Each structure stands twice: as structure tokens, then as C-alpha cells.
Amino acid sequence: MEADRVLLARQQFETDGFFLAAQPLFPDHVLASAVAGMDAVKTGDFDTGVPPSNDALYDPSRLCKINDAHLASTCIYRLLTNEALGEWAAAVTGARMVQIWASQLLIKPPGSEAAGHVGWHQDRQYWKFWRQPLGLFTAWIALSDVTAESGPMRFVRRSHHWGFLDQGDFFGSDHEALKADIQMPTGDNWEEADALLPAGGVSFHDCLTYHSSGANTSETPRCSVAVHMRTQEAEPVSGDTSYYISHLDDSAHCPVIYSG
Ligand SMILES: O=C(O)CCC(=O)C(=O)O
Structure with missing residues (x-):
């Protein structure tokens, strides 16, 4: 990657708490196979023989969240371990090492209205099995193409600088009520940015950055896979036996996708 592009990506991630790689990062065939993999997984077809770690299939009335999709589908695994993703993740965060520790298919059906909402939250609220927020993103x-009508993620610019507030709820659908309960530092602004992306584009966000998403009013599902990662700076809580940190030594479950 060109040095000035890397620098810009890193600066934006540090300043805003998120960065949009708003062009397709993957070869067409890798992306197309992953989309086919998603279509299989959402109907309960797991070519690896390994089911997702939660019991969820596609339901057109609500947001569909399928955990550990990379274990259930060979093609989704190939997408997540494609070298472009590791290189971008390292460029954006400045990491020497990037490891995947969880993934989720997130499919927002058209017409799902508030049942497709994701409430304002910081990911750290759900990731307390890591010692600190540092190095988690x-x-x-x-x-699929993520348009303004499809219920894109929206980030609150610079909110990662607010520290861990532990206020918000991924599963809440009333954005205004959730926002009212978030005590941002005095003098700061709430500035939202939509993450509009073409299929194959990627947004990166820090685990302290506030984000949410609204209804899909387009005609087609909004499809994505969220990949939770850590750098060399993130350490699990010692002695914690939570599912997500119990497989870190298993390279098939938690592949290292960049090592500089
Ligand atoms: O897909 C969404 O709308 C929200 C995803 C999310 O909260 C995340 O990836 O951290």
C-alpha cells in the first residue's frame, strides 16, 4: 500500500475513531464466493460441518445476527483471511499483529423497520473479557452495497475519546432514548457520519466509538460480516474463561491475519 494512503487512513482512524475503506478491497471471485457462503449459512447450510455458535437463521422480519460465520463457511473464512483485510487493518491501526477473534453475519432485511435497528453502543460494553479497550476494533x-436507505452503520465522530461510558444498548431500538442517556463530555459535539460502502468495502471502528444503525427502507437486504479483531496490545483478562478468548491459540478459530 502507498505510504501516503496508509498515513491518511491511520490519521482518520485516530482522529475520528473510524475509517471507511470505501472501495472494494477483495478480488471479485473472493467476494462473490463469500456472498454465496452467506446465502448458504443463513439457511442452515454449513459446508465446514461446523454450525455457528448461536442458533439463528434468516428471518425477514428482523436483523439477523449469526455468530462465528467464518467457522461455518469456507468461503467466508477465505474472505476474512484474505491478505488485503489484514494489510488494511494493520495500516489503519498501526498494528504489528492483527488477529480475528469473532465474526458475525449481520443481515438487515428490507421492511424490517425498528426490528432492524441496532441501538447506540460501544462494543466494549460486550467485551469485558479483555483487560483494556486498547487494541480492540x-x-x-x-x-452488498450499503446505501443511505439500507440502514447503514453510523458513527459518532471522535466519541472514542470519551472513554468507556458503558451506556447504550446494541439491542435497543429507540435511538433518541439511548442517546439521551449517553453522558458525553461537556463541550463535545455529537456528530454522526453514515458509513456508506460498496459491496467489498470495509469500515473499521474502535471498540469505544459509539455507533448504531436504522431501518432498511431500500428494496434489498443490507448484508455484511462484522469481524472483531485485536492487535498485539490487547490482552485477555487473566483467568477469564469466556468463549471468545478461549480459542485464541487455535489458528483455525482465531486466525492471525497480519504479522509485520
Ligand atoms: O451492522 C450494524 O448495523 C451494527 C454492527 C455493529 O454494531 C458492529 O459491527 O459493531
Whole structure:
């Protein structure tokens, strides 16, 4: 990657708490196979023989969240371990090492209205099995074009500088009520940015950055896979036996996708 592009991506991630790689990062055939993999997984067809770690199939009335999609589908695994993703993740975060520790297919059906909402939250609220927020982030890969009508993710610019507030709820659908309960530092602004992406584009966000998403009013599902990652700076809580940190030594479950 060109040095000035890397620098810009890194600066934006540090300043805003998120970065949009708003062009397809993957070869066409890798992306197309992953989309086919998603279509299989959402109907309960797992070519690896390994089911997702939660019991969820596609339901057109609500947001569909299928955990550990990379274990259930060979083609989704290939997408997540494609070298472009590791290189971008390292460029954006400045990491020497990037490891995947979880993934989720997130499919928002058209017409699902508030049942497709994701409430304002910081990912750290759900990731307390890591000692600190440092070095924890998400790469959200668009598997379909994400337009303003499709219920894109929206980030609150610079909110990662607010520290861990532990206020918000991924599963809440009333954005205004959730926002009212978030005590941002005095003098700061709430500035939202939509993450519009073509299929194959990726947004990266820090685990302290506030984000949410609204209804899909388009005609087609909004499809994505969210990939939770850590750099060399993130350490699990010692002695914690939570599912997500119990497989870190298993390279098939938690592949290292960049090592500089
Ligand atoms: O897909 C969405 O709308 C929200 C995803 C999310 O909260 C995440 O990837 O951290």
C-alpha cells in the first residue's frame, strides 16, 4: 500500500475513531464466493460441518445476527483471511499483529423497520473479557452495497475519546432514548457520519466509538460480516474463561491475519 494512503487512513482512524475503506478491497471471485457462503449459512447450510455458535437463521422480519460465520463457511473464512483485510487493518491501526477473534453475519432485511435497528453502543460494553479497550476494533465488510436507505452503520465522530461510558444498548431500538442517556463530555459535539460502502468495502471502528444503525427502507437486504479483531496490545483478562478468548491459540478459530 502507498505510504501516503496508509498515513491518511491511520490519521482518520485516530482522529475520528473510524475509517471507511470505501472501495472494494477483495478480488471479485473472493467476494462473490463469500456472498454465496452467506446465502448458504443463513439457511442452515454449513459446508465446514461446523454450525455457528448461536442458533439463528434468516428471518425477514428482523436483523439477523449469526455468530462465528467464518467457522461455518469456507468461503467466508477465505474472505476474512484474505491478505488485503489484514494489510488494511494493520495500516489503519498501526498494528504489528492483527488477529480475528469473532465474526458475525449481520443481515438487515428490507421492511424490517425498528426490528432492524441496532441501538447506540460501544462494543466494549460486550467485551469485558479483555483487560483494556486498547487494541480492540472491528472491520465491518459490506457484502452488498450499503446505501443511505439500507440502514447503514453510523458513527459518532471522535466519541472514542470519551472513554468507556458503558451506556447504550446494541439491542435497543429507540435511538433518541439511548442517546439521551449517553453522558458525553461537556463541550463535545455529537456528530454522526453514515458509513456508506460498496459491496467489498470495509469500515473499521474502535471498540469505544459509539455507533448504531436504522431501518432498511431500500428494496434489498443490507448484508455484511462484522469481524472483531485485536492487535498485539490487547490482552485477555487473566483467568477469564469466556468463549471468545478461549480459542485464541487455535489458528483455525482465531486466525492471525497480519504479522509485520
Ligand atoms: O451492522 C450494524 O448495523 C451494527 C454492527 C455493529 O454494531 C458492529 O459491527 O459493531
